[in-house]
Amino acid sequence: MKKISILGSTGSVGTQTLQVIEQFPEEFQVVSLAAGKNISLFKEQIKKFKPLFVAVYSDKEKDELAKELEKENIQIEIFSGQKGLLEIATASENELLIVAISGTASLAPTYKAIQAKISIALACKEVLVAAGSLIMAEAKKNGVSILPIDSEHAALKQCLASVKEDSALVQKVILTASGGPFWKLPKSEFKDITVEMALKHPNWTMGSKITIDSATMMNKGLEVIEAHHFYGLEYEKIKVLFHPQSVVHALAEFVDGNMIAQMGPHDMRFPIQYALTYPKKLCPDWARLNLAKVAKLEFYEPDFDKFPLLRLAYETGEKGGSAPVIMNASNEAAVSLFLRKKIKFLDIYKIVQEAVDNHVFLSNPTIEHIIRLDHLVKDEIFAAYE
Template sequence: MTSTARKRRVVLLGSTGSIGTSTMKVAAMLRDRIEIIALAACTSVEKLAEQVRETGVKDVAIHDATKESALRALVPEGTRIHTGTEGLVHLATLAEADIVLVSIIGTAGLHPALAAIEQGKDLAVASKEILVMAGEVITAAAEKHGVRILPVDSEHNAIFQCLDGHRGGEAEVSRLILTASGGPFRRMPADQLAQVTPEQALKHPTWNMGPKITIDSATLFNKGLEMIEARWLFGIGMERIDVVVHPQSIIHSMVEFRDGSVLAQLSRTDMCFPIQYALTWPDRVKGNLQPLDFPTLAKLEFESPRDDDFPALNLARRAGLTGGTLPAVLNAANEVAVDAFRAGHLPFPGIWECVAATMDAHDVRTSPDLSTVVAADAWARETARDFCQHPA
């Protein structure tokens, strides 16, 4: 895409969450490059209606079909409202769309993501579940249909930028190094973790994110899920994907090449940076995002994760190495455990314990299709809920 090309037309699924609202900012900032043509949300009717009025889109979807009437009362006449998974799929396959950005938390993004790929749409991925649960299915479909999967997560977007232009591809790479802030408890003694409250876990030291991702950052499951994502996005074995704790969150990830050189991507902690790059790639476009002021950076620190005290990374590596349905089971059990922790039904370390117990109980299916993945997800949720009600 060159500066003289037409606007890139974007379908935004998950428009009312933190990624969605940042995408709206980027689109408003780059009106000559990005046009949002359809919006979808899960339940946030008022915010979705406000976005419809702001953008003037004619197609909108609400995943919760019971909210259709409430949404219809708030949007301009003539707005086409779609509901449920079918509504998300309809938007993802709009003929006029160039790219579909999926930032829906949970399994709801799976079917529209696959449908978009099958219609030849490029996919910008901000929903970890898509590649964690069904990376094998999604990447195979993208290769078959000649579709690009563009990462929106800051860590994967950073790796994508570091790899861009390296003609040797995977053969040039020694390691992918994902950076983690370490969360709010990185220095907390292990014997105090059982007393952690949801309110404490929701206070992330550097990023402003939704509650699920924020708690995942506190347990390090967020980074574990990103390891599995990276395996599929970049075709790198799990044994070559590492994590380093970097509390300042200035370096978003790094690539170590076989000659010993390391490339890193740095920017302020603002999700607008990776969103903009994903939606304007391969161009770099000037907006109003502020670059780093290096003299004001006091220091950049690095340390190893506390794997014994925060076992999420080991669980994720096990799931990624095993493959099949186990990553979907890890993801589903973690979602259930986080909900139980937020509701006060599970202590903070119980999140790891729930995921480990659910993984241990699972009979892994290899080379699964999408229906098998969805079935494994449902089984894991039921098993994890039972654990949360009767923890060991």
């Protein structure tokens, strides 16, 4: 049995990861779980999967969970805060750590888990965006594998398997995007976009932060930077196409002109299962893709003027250093403000662009620098708008 811990078990990816584990109970053992503030769901997960220990957001949630578990006569060690995440991430029992917390809160736990020689299944884009060079170098140093959970990067890994991920044989790769809810909306109407409108993704069921990122196309921009770090690809080889059917998740074109595409249902359990079982192939009891019912596959070039954050992601990725850190941190803050209706949709881009333009560039930030910079940028933005 593969021994697994999950950071973010009550979120979208976390709950679907547990569905995969439940589908194959003979394959996995849950060592530990970390959650935020959804104590009622977390209690049910603890009862069902019986982890050895758990962690929650803060001491307040720790006390609440302890009282709930006491009613069920469940005794288990409970950690809290950043210390709790580190305890879960570095547990000696772990064979695979699922990183499913959005944002840079998962950066330090991921880094420490790699140093503890624990393999990673990564759903959190921000880890590689903010610290990709450091994370991948540390993984190589410790002989640790980092597997993508993102549907596009899991798809790309399967496409590139035919050339053993040799980037010299790759002409280009294409990450597909549904286009989100606004790719057909005239730019002149973006000023009227509400939180409720932005949270209605046409194809995928995801957490609120990533859903807003999909509406601004920042999500695809983050994936471009991820692809650079995952597969060592130059940015000019990484392309994006809108594909409203969300059937083709990624494509790879090789130097000989041949192209491979990976297709599947828009169901996150498939890429999650791929990461959990890799390199094995298991047979889940979920709906499969029926190409005859798809009828057509459409692809369109993205409009960078309409979605300027996608262009900005390419620019900051190319620049490297602290630039992606600033972009990512300011975007996290701006999305949080938008979700709480403190700013308008178009303000997200303005805040991110201003932060990138005004920051003092660091060419080789350490993990400590990145974490401090991340907090500093967010604090400044929140202070200005709250």
